[in-house]
Amino acid sequence: MNALQLFFLAGFGLAAVWFGWRVFRTHSMVRSAMSLLACMVALGAMFLVLQAEFLGVLQIMMMAAEMSIMAFFMMMFMMDPGGLGNMNMTHQQKPATALSAAVAALLLALLLSTNWPAPLAQVPTATQQNHDLGIELMTRSMMIFETAGTTILVAMIAAAATALVYPPQPD
Amino acid sequence: MALPICLSIAAVLFALGLYGVISQTNLVMIMMGVELMLAAAMLNLVAFWRLLHPHTYTLQMFVLVVMTVMALEAAVGFALATQRFRSRGSVEVEEAADLKEEGV
């Protein structure tokens, strides 16, 4: 990786961390969801810098819908009109801060003290990657991928069944 | 140099997600924390794929599986939240203590 790629990698990474932090610092739920969307898009941009083109574009595409839906449900449950939000939705501030700081410190200490092998400079081209990923999905990892598909179907049915309105049952 | 950068950012994102999960009272906000943690895992996978094993596509496939998990988590979480909102008019987890059985 050359210096320019490293610069963009760190830049998008810092943007992701900043927006990830903003998610829990705003007083408005739609702003939280949109901060999360910005964080996810920054991550997608990092994937693009890491030359995982398919995953990067897929991430940017999927998160647009997912985070908007998140904002929508927030609106539905919390009645949060534009620009008026001013509410506190936190508890256990101190243990949460302490625990997450401890976890971050532990992870950072671990990964910075590890002696990572030298990164490989060469990756397959994006076209080659798409082809090989398709072959991987259709041969060795087929069962896993198909299981993911079935799981989506089960979750869709379960979610619909959970959210339905049931008439009161006579005892 | 690139690998520590990616891993540190993923570690910080994971910690942020953890902070959100513990400190937020709203179910949807907690789900956002979970999404952040999963996103950190995805970043790790992509970084390992690119910098250590660029010819092992299982890593890329695993990212797809994590994306699926994110979508499923959202779907099932929203279903639970919707039902909870219907019956109690709130998705605050502190008010969900009545789900606990009496005397346990």
Added chain:
Amino acid sequence: MENNNTLPTTLLVGLLFAGGVYALAVLEYWSVAGRLAWARPVRLALKLLAREEIKPRQRDAVFYETAPVLLLAAGTLAAAVLPWSASTPLLSLATGALFVNAAFAYAMVALVLGGWSSNGAYAMIGGWRFLGQLLAYSMPMVMALTATVMRAESMVPVQIVLSQRGLWNIVYQPVGFGLFYLAALALAFLPPFDLPVAAGELAGGAWADFTGARRLVLRLGRLSLVMSLAVTITVFYLGGWQGPGLPGVVWTLLKTLLVAASFFGVGHYVSRVRYDLLLEWSWKYATPAALLNILWVGILLLL
């Protein structure tokens, strides 16, 4: 990722796109009033620029400024990967077809942000309606594109055009074309599907509270969205630049304008769809049809 974004190509594509958007502005008025007023877009733009800017009270300042720009960006970004001729895609991405979808997804985000940030009930309902509309159109759209990708065995738009050398995709997979056409109308919120900005029932909907320059950027963003969608249909279903005699760029422009004119024409004859019906039709009929279309293309490919 090899790029041919040299200055002449960039200028050519930019000029073609801008000219196309201008022609679309004229065509839009033609679909309403029935005559071609060539100077009207300029007059309208100047009028909007000169108008007083009324901003809603207690708006969400950041999103209010972001939404119009985001819509314009979503409308124009896709144009970077779409080829006008064999050598003109500005950015030759290996995942071009997916990139087009990703760019269009942000049109929805822009309208949701715009509707929410202006802090008015009608605007907000309009924005959220477009989110519901996304659930209706995105599935058929992505699946229809998947079938064209299957035929080309590549997600590169140039390859998809080249795969239609013998037979255009509109003949090869007519169901996919129909689904994509309708989904494109819904994505650009054009008349039969103009639920988010419905003039009669929501008083302007998602962009009701935008005036002056912001309104101009929103209108421009919508027109470039229509333009990008028309180019997408040309590239993915109408054989792109292929045609006898004329140079490829001219063919693409002609087909694009024809598609765009038909977009505007449809709204002249069809009344607005109810949004619950839209969702019902999409999930009960369009999504299965898209799956059958994939099966159909798969069988044709194996034959």
